Amino acid sequence: MKFFPFRSDASHAFCSGVLQKLSDMDEHEWDALVSDDNFYNSYRWLRGLEHSLGATDVLSVHGSAGLVAACTLWEGDQSPGMFFLPDCMAGVPGPWQEGFLWLGGRRNTHNEIPCIQGRRRHQALAELGRCALEYAQQRGYAGFVMPYMPYQAAVEFAYAVGGVVVLHSAQASLEVPDTGLAGMMESWRAHDRNQTKSEIAAFRRMGSRVEWGVPDELDDSVAADLITQNRSRYGGMQDREWVQGILAGQRKSGVSYFGAAAVSKRDEDITALAIFYRFGATLHLRYFGANYSLDLNDYRYFVLCYYEPLNYAAANGLTKLRLSTSALRAKVNRGAKIEPQALVVKCADEQQICHSEAKRHNHRMLREYQDEFPGHLSWDWELVGSHQNPTN
Template identity: 45%
Template sequence: MGDFTHADLKTHNCELKSDISHSIPYIDRHEWDGLTADDNFYNSYGWLASLEDAQGPTDFLTVYGSSGLLAGCALWAGEPEGPMFSTQALFPSMSEQWGNKFLWGGARRSTHNEVVCTQGVSRRNALRRFFYSAQTYAGERNLSGFLIPYMPLKRALEIVRYVPETHALLHSAEATMPVPRGGLAEMLGSWGSHERVRSKAEIAAFEKYGNRTRWLPLTSDLDESIATLITNNRSKYGSTQDRQWMIRNLQGQRKSGVIHSAIAVLAERENKVSAVTVFYKFGHSLHARYFGSDYTLADNDFRYFVLTYYLSLEYAAFHGFRKCCLSTSALEAKAKRGSVIEPLAVVVIPCKSPLGREAVENHNRFFYEDYERRFRSNLSADWKTITN
């Protein structure tokens, strides 16, 4: 673990110290998780440690003060040829300004990232020190800059206020479901007749095909069957990782201990598992991470919607969770079933030529207008902040 000391990190608070750690065990777990917000599960210590165990170590940029850890984030290279973790894929209209060699922050392949950071009077200087250190670190490697993707817009705009050289660009959205105390029944009662009838019909179809459900912790005896179902679903949507890749991830989660926060709901027919959704409990939030299915059963029993949306509401309400976090895919389907669509942005600090302010504003305006047309009443209030 090396001290990250540079002559000019553009902050006048000399008591702060930046550091690069080459693996997460060098960082104190209790300090890290003490700064991790409920919604930031995929940047929690246990999840990051599980990724290291399954996929290899990664660097971490941290900021320390006299009281200990103040800010931190995992670093990685993105996926330059991928559809979700490359700047050219996320921002094709701005590719000439971006280049495609950035230092990426956040958990590997995470679609929700926040900087792990202290609250209170030290927060502003900690974030400044963090981003200027990341800029310097990227510049020393002749990269175009540093960015963190899939960040909630309100967090991204906070950073832009505190760190003048940063920009926030909308690029995606995530679905969340507020959890009423009465669970699914209360949620259905709040909908219009069309949505209520459709959802009840989907639940009836699921039951008609003989599906039964069980909630189970992710014990090792389930790894093979669950990994097979999840790989089926990932392969359907273009993933090239095989079943062993998924098993390694589950084993990594077991080693880090984060598996103890997992809960799976299984659909079964005649003693055979037909589908599964895996959730993770963190603070007041329930996070849906994996869905898997047996696609040899081709009938339309709405197993995805029943397991991931309807049953999660029942489970979350019973256990006192405040919301279900449903990630970034299939937003139209999630919005039709009661989800709120929340904006996600890239926060970027360039090392070389700055991004043009007009280009950033135009991009964000067009992105917002597109989502306003598509989702209208399902958009969260945060969307309006990008136009203010």
């Protein structure tokens, strides 16, 4: 194990440094810092990315009792899209064409810092931020960013590191009733209940059925083909081999142990699939794929991604369904709440960020989501209007 230490924090309570690969860390020590909602920063998920895409450096902070904070590092994307900084920071002036260090898992759409709870948490986050900035400066980056953070987590991290919070996306989630879909439908308007019943009936009328299994039972080449068809349909750039490599990496890391696959079939032909991951009491939707050469108006997307998972989650004692960042209108129409996500940025040159512009941008996004999704926003949107940027 190669460990490159930075200087300890001023109180000498913590020691931080850089590891060249996640496999040098202890899985249980790492996951002890990871919440149920933060599955994409769990040890096996990140190890799956290492197997598929190669190892990345890891920042770690240790105290007298062991690991207190950590995160993996990467460089973002170099082409427009969800992980391209100029797109994430559109509307906020700054040096976004320069290179920035990215914190969190590669292509994660939910990021929180794995970190201890309690009174030393702020100090641990601050030390991780100091270590990240020193790492960035040594390698010529303009600073560091951590995207797709729940808003409260972003404010906390920015306060600890002296960074700026910039809203840039939102994610959908459902609280799972004990009675699954039936319990969810009880809270809906009659129109929405009838629409759901109609879609499920159409799915069955087309001769489609759902079978649940585990990802290890799927043929990676078939799953990758279906997932790639869906991604290509909506502008995704990764090809089938890339997706197949990701799935193969998950087998090697063992993260597929947490997986659950909902498969739509007609006779013995797979027409679509959705892959979920269980972590704690939360079920995370990650992949949807479909055979679009079959012109089936059978609502397989909604059945696999919303209706069936509610029953699966309830039957397995899970209390939350996380639905990621896409197709928010469809998710809201089926009972989801929309949660704000923000990026935390820390520049080496503090004068390069206009704090007032960031605040105005956040308030603009708040108004846009209030106008588009009235009555469907989570409670933490209220915090956006009341918060200043932490460095103000």
